Amino acid sequence: MDNKLQRFFLEIAYDGTMYHGWQLQHNAISVQQKLNDVLETVLRSKIETTGAGRTDTGVHAQQLFVHFDTQENQIKSKRSFLHSLNALLPQDISAQDLIPVSNNAHARFDATERSYAYFIHFKKDPFLTNRSWQIRDMPDIALMNTATQYLLGKQDFSCFSKSHTQVFTNICTIKQAYWHLENDRLVFRITADRFLRNMVRAIVGTLIEIGIKKKEAESILEVIRSRKRSQAGISVPAHGLYLTNIVYPYL
Structure with missing residues (x-):
């Protein structure tokens, strides 16, 4: 019997409301x-x-890749396989694509960048429950975008990380970070080579404090240099956060 294995990347999306991550x-x-x-x-x-x-x-995740191994030729039709998965998966999880890759490809370690978006709205909307964070007043977008410039580059972001996480380093390289309005919602978008646990939600909480003028834009530099979570802002609610994109050199 031929037990040769084939590795696949599976692209999925999900609404994380009902799940513990x-x-x-x-x-x-x-x-x-x-x-x-x-x-x-x-x-x-x-x-x-x-x-x-x-x-x-x-x-939530608009795009997440996972890898798995199965016997070669076990999956004969991508379309049929994805149809079978989606027929059995809950309504809040979907399989989007299936990609055969080399057997040493790794969904976690080979990713070169990841992007997140955080959504905020200002009026009660039943269709945004558990999908966006409602706040009362519009913060100063220009002021927050001034502060985001201090996040860019390779830095130690311990101040935005949950304590006692099992990582070797808290150094990340943030490539892009900005706020903009999108269909009456305020959206924060950020891209980095890697993220620490709770990092995006803590960054958003810190920037909102600047946006409502509780702190100066430059204060984010002191927060970063402190390397202390207690110096950063609150961790904003999870339901406004979406993993939006993952990049691999070979996809």
Whole structure:
């Protein structure tokens, strides 16, 4: 029997409202658990997935890549395979694409950049419940965009990280960060080579303090230099945060 394995990248999207994040949890439902269960049903074998990163409870993903291995020629038609997955996955998780890759390709370690968006709205809207953060007053966008310039480049972002995380370094390179208005909503977009746990939500909380003029734009420099989470702003609600894009050199 030929047991040669083929590695695939699977692109998925999900509404994270009902899940305790992407990653498998011992006592809670996660997106990874739901996906693994369905893959095992469709492929009729034990499947282990590795995601490009983790999202926390309530955070959404417009694009997340995972990799898994299965026996070569087990998947004969991409269209049929994706149809089978989507028929069994919950309505809030969808399989978008399937890409055969080399057997040493890695969904997490090979990603060269990741992008997130944070959405804010200002009027009560039942269609944005658990999908955007409602605040009362519009902050100063120009002031916040002045502050975002201090985030750019390679720096130690310990001040925006959840404490006691299992990472080797808190140094990240932020390539882009800006606020803009989009269909009556305020959107923060940020791209970096990697992100720390809770990093985007803490950055947004810090920038909002600047936007409502509780702090000067330049104060974000002192926050970064302090390397202390207590110096940064609040962690804004998870439901406004979306993982939007992941880049690989070979995709």
